[in-house]
Amino acid sequence: MNAEIIAVGSELLTxxxxxxxxxYLTAELNRLGVRVMRKTVVGxxxxxxxxxxxxxxxxxxxxxxxxxxxxxxxxxxxxxxAGLLGxxxxxxxxxxxxxxxxxxKFGRAMPETNVRQAMVPEGxxxxxxxxxxxxxxxxETNGHYIVLLPGPPNELKAMFENEVRSRLSRIAPKRRxxxxxxxxxxxxxxxxDNRVAEIYKKYSQxxxxxxxxxxxxxxxxxxxxxxxxxxxxxxxxxVKSFGLALGENLYSTTGQSMEEVVxxxxxxxxxxxxxxxxxxxxxxxxxxxxxxxxxxxxxxxxVCYSNDLKTAWxxxxxxxxxxxxxxxxxxxxxxxxxxxxxxxxxxxLSVTGIAGPGGGTPEKPVGLVHIGLADEKGPKEHAxxxxxxxxxxRTQATNAALDMVRRYFLxxxxxxx
Amino acid sequence: MNAEIIAVGSELLTxxxxxxxxxYLTAELNRLGVRVMRKTVVGxxxxxxxxxxxxxxxxxxxxxxxxxxxxxxxxxxxxxxAGLLGxxxxxxxxxxxxxxxxxxKFGRAMPETNVRQAMVPEGxxxxxxxxxxxxxxxxETNGHYIVLLPGPPNELKAMFENEVRSRLSRIAPKRRxxxxxxxxxxxxxxxxDNRVAEIYKKYSQxxxxxxxxxxxxxxxxxxxxxxxxxxxxxxxxxVKSFGLALGENLYSTTGQSMEEVVxxxxxxxxxxxxxxxxxxxxxxxxxxxxxxxxxxxxxxxxVCYSNDLKTAWxxxxxxxxxxxxxxxxxxxxxxxxxxxxxxxxxxxLSVTGIAGPGGGTPEKPVGLVHIGLADEKGPKEHAxxxxxxxxxxRTQATNAALDMVRRYFLxxxxxxx
Numbered sequence: 053m054n055a056e057i058i059a060v061g062s063e064l065l066t067x068x069x070x071x072x073x074x075x076y077l078t079a080e081l082n083r084l085g086v087r088v089m090r091k092t093v094v095g096x097x098x099x100x101x102x103x104x105x106x107x108x109x110x111x112x113x114x115x116x117x118x119x120x121x122x123x124x125x126x127x128x129x130x131x132x133x134a135g136l137l138g139x140x141x142x143x144x145x146x147x148x149x150x151x152x153x154x155x156x157k158f159g160r161a162m163p164e165t166n167v168r169q170a171m172v173p174e175g176x177x178x179x180x181x182x183x184x185x186x187x188x189x190x191x192e193t194n195g196h197y198i199v200l201l202p203g204p205p206n207e208l209k210a211m212f213e214n215e216v217r218s219r220l221s222r223i224a225p226k227r228r229x230x231x232x233x234x235x236x237x238x239x240x241x242x243x244x245d246n247r248v249a250e251i252y253k254k255y256s257q258x259x260x261x262x263x264x265x266x267x268x269x270x271x272x273x274x275x276x277x278x279x280x281x282x283x284x285x286x287x288x289x290x291v292k293s294f295g296l297a298l299g300e301n302l303y304s305t306t307g308q309s310m311e312e313v314v315x316x317x318x319x320x321x322x323x324x325x326x327x328x329x330x331x332x333x334x335x336x337x338x339x340x341x342x343x344x345x346x347x348x349x350x351x352x353x354x355v356c357y358s359n360d361l362k363t364a365w366x367x368x369x370x371x372x373x374x375x376x377x378x379x380x381x382x383x384x385x386x387x388x389x390x391x392x393x394x395x396x397x398x399x400x401l402s403v404t405g406i407a408g409p410g411g412g413t414p415e416k417p418v419g420l421v422h423i424g425l426a427d428e429k430g431p432k433e434h435a436x437x438x439x440x441x442x443x444x445x446r447t448q449a450t451n452a453a454l455d456m457v458r459r460y461f462l463x464x465x466x467x468x469x
Numbered sequence: 470m471n472a473e474i475i476a477v478g479s480e481l482l483t484x485x486x487x488x489x490x491x492x493y494l495t496a497e498l499n500r501l502g503v504r505v506m507r508k509t510v511v512g513x514x515x516x517x518x519x520x521x522x523x524x525x526x527x528x529x530x531x532x533x534x535x536x537x538x539x540x541x542x543x544x545x546x547x548x549x550x551a552g553l554l555g556x557x558x559x560x561x562x563x564x565x566x567x568x569x570x571x572x573x574k575f576g577r578a579m580p581e582t583n584v585r586q587a588m589v590p591e592g593x594x595x596x597x598x599x600x601x602x603x604x605x606x607x608x609e610t611n612g613h614y615i616v617l618l619p620g621p622p623n624e625l626k627a628m629f630e631n632e633v634r635s636r637l638s639r640i641a642p643k644r645r646x647x648x649x650x651x652x653x654x655x656x657x658x659x660x661x662d663n664r665v666a667e668i669y670k671k672y673s674q675x676x677x678x679x680x681x682x683x684x685x686x687x688x689x690x691x692x693x694x695x696x697x698x699x700x701x702x703x704x705x706x707x708v709k710s711f712g713l714a715l716g717e718n719l720y721s722t723t724g725q726s727m728e729e730v731v732x733x734x735x736x737x738x739x740x741x742x743x744x745x746x747x748x749x750x751x752x753x754x755x756x757x758x759x760x761x762x763x764x765x766x767x768x769x770x771x772v773c774y775s776n777d778l779k780t781a782w783x784x785x786x787x788x789x790x791x792x793x794x795x796x797x798x799x800x801x802x803x804x805x806x807x808x809x810x811x812x813x814x815x816x817x818l819s820v821t822g823i824a825g826p827g828g829g830t831p832e833k834p835v836g837l838v839h840i841g842l843a844d845e846k847g848p849k850e851h852a853x854x855x856x857x858x859x860x861x862x863r864t865q866a867t868n869a870a871l872d873m874v875r876r877y878f879l880x881x882x883x884x885x886x
Contacts, residue, residue, distance in 0.1 A: 089511075334770060334772065354772070358764070
């Protein structure tokens with residue numbers, strides 16, 4: 053079963069906005085066994101939209117449209133679909149009442165223009181919008197299905213979940229898409245690709261997407277199958293092979309983020325952590341505290357940009373900074389040990405480096421980063437040399453620091469609890 | 470002059486990847502007076518690509534394709550375009566040599582498959598790729614132009630800058646697009662919209678896009694004109710009207726980020742700053758240190774999640790935390806004042822709040838955030854109630870805190886330097 057996704061809105065043809073709804077819609081459609089063949093973005097223009105709809109209906113079983121359901125004259129999706137299918141627009145009194153009701157709730161009178169939103173092509177089923185005034189529409193025509201959804205992502209998602217998913221699953225094929233979400237750290241995309249190339253060949257029934265961000269790689273194997281158990285067996289096998297090929301670089305097989313994995317390990321070991329950051333400027337603390345309930349393991353952190361504060365907050369001896377430089381293995385070690393001791397955390401994590409663009413020297417170039425990790429036995433340190441601009445270097449340093457904590461627990465004793 | 474942008478690649482039809490090249494391409498095309506009428510994403514499929522190209526060539530003056538120029542059998546753009554236009558593919562020896570050279574530089578032999586990348590449709594101009602092996606192509610057919618670019622964004626951008634921009638500007642119309650990039654803080658999208666609605670009406674020759682992110686709004690007025698001076702006059706007038714309507718909520722008319730504006734003010738006033746964060750967990754420090762050279766004004770910051778560390782690092786009296794609670798105006802004031810004094814910074818900025826999802830009470834609900842700012846005269850505090858989930862609350866709190874620093878300088882004395 054095939055689908056096309058059409059996003060409607062002139063703002064999506066400017067340099068400032070991108071259609072992200074299609075990612076959500078694709079995931080949902082795939083899960084129901086529907087393959088997305090094509091995505092189109094058109095402006096608020098009757099002819100362009102009509103042409104796009106016509107083409108999509110010429111081959112796709114399902115056409116999902118987002119946007120253009122608002123109350124203004126720019127919102128043309130309803131009229132255009134009705135015109136294309138030769139159906140009349142009829143005012144739906146129930147929808148009108150619910151729009152009026154919504155305005156009343158917010159203490160406002162409904163503007164006359166909103167009557168447009170109550171117009172429904174003959175034979176279409178309205179889809180309730182709990183988060184806005186624009187109702188969606190579900191239509192069938194010659195064995196093809198048309199789904200019209202509002203553009204705002206929160207409205208679109210709520211409507212899909214409440215109204216569309218169940219309708220689609222009634223018509224969806226038995227052949228569904230099954231996926232895994234693997235996360236890899238500590239290696240480049242081409243290194244990862246080389247290590248798993250043989251697996252791709254062996255499991256030719258699976259499709260793969262590899263997605264590389266600075267310091268983090270995602271691999272998504274996908275299997276289309278009518279047999280859920282068969283698909284999951286193949287994927288489980290595949291994941292096992294990936295595990296052997298990638299070793300401890302594979303940090304999640306369920307799409308967890310690095311901070312989620314680290315949070316899990318800290319909780320599991322009843323350990324606490326504190327951070328002392330220089331070039332990452334708070335990004336590590338921000339990632340660790342991204343997780344709800346992080347106060348159980350994250351005590352706090354310092355961002356010590358100035359050398360004085362490195363000494364004041366983590367007791368790094370000023371002599372070390374002076375003799376070795378702020379960006380040095382010695383300072384990374386002292387920062388990690390110092391923050392651990394001054395906060396009483398089980399682990400102290402530190403980063404010092406040169407994020408650039410200025411400040412590099414031949415001996416200490418831009419991208420050089422030292423990461424330290426201390427436990428009760430003392431601190432250890434690793435040096436990295438990251439490529440890219442300031443933002444990429446900071447992101448890679450943050451990922452590498454969190455990954456160092458994750459790897460620490462791979463070798464740490466299991467909790468005695 | 471009209472264009473269509475076609476992105477080619479099956480990975481762009483999965484839930485994991487989105488075509489972002491089209492934002493860059495749209496900005497560049499608009500600047501040359503070319504309007505983007507439609508964007509299409511197709512998979513690595515000959516028929517789909519052929520159909521998309523055919524439709525685009527039926528109306529668009531310029532068709533820009535990204536992706537599908539790699540060396541594998543999946544990369545079909547060259548062959549499909551040649552087939553559609555009825556042109557032979559000819560091996561270009563110069564391109565072949567340069568691909569071989571590139572492999573030699575990295576100490577590897579060129580795989581046989583890469584010969585494909587040296588195949589050029591008759592009459593096409595190859596576009597040099599300084600960052601990869603895939604050359605681009607520039608073709609003319611019946612008064613339409615086809616531009617084939619590689620998919621990786623860094624290769625696409627370099628090729629556009631070096632090879633495409635100059636070719637396009639030779640054929641581009643006199644009528645160009647002129648824009649401004651306005652940034653607004655401290656109000657909701659609908660508030661901003663209401664305040665500027667009259668301006669939209671008055672300047673009907675301008676188009677507007679409004680883009681809302683948590684705690685930050687962008688407004689992009691755009692004017693198409695043959696007359697550069699005329700367009701800039703209209704836009705300058707428009708920006709002045711926006712300034713009157715939005716007041717001090719308008720923080721940039723040149724697309725600067727909030728941290729850039731704050732950095733500018735701090736430098737201008739030769740002021741330094743230090744931060745004490747609780748619920749924002751380091752995000753404010755991370756934003757401030759996002760800017761190259763931030764060490765001149767940012768001394769450091771603490772993320773004091775535990776109450777003990779609030780007292781240890783910023784000398785917030787434990788009695789205040791106990792009697793008023795960690796999330797209270799009093800603690801925000803004490804944190805701001807404490808971090809200022811303990812670091813010797815000119816300004817101390819603090820945040821304490823409840824980011825959720827847990828931890829809320831009827832008196833102190835999720836989303837309640839107190840922000841404190843201290844100078845030598847003492848600390849001040851503002852309370853906010855932000856909607857949304859943990860991530861949105863943290864982002865809005867970060868923006869509001871940076872905005873408080875910006876507003877402080879609106880009323881501060883100009884530097885005496």
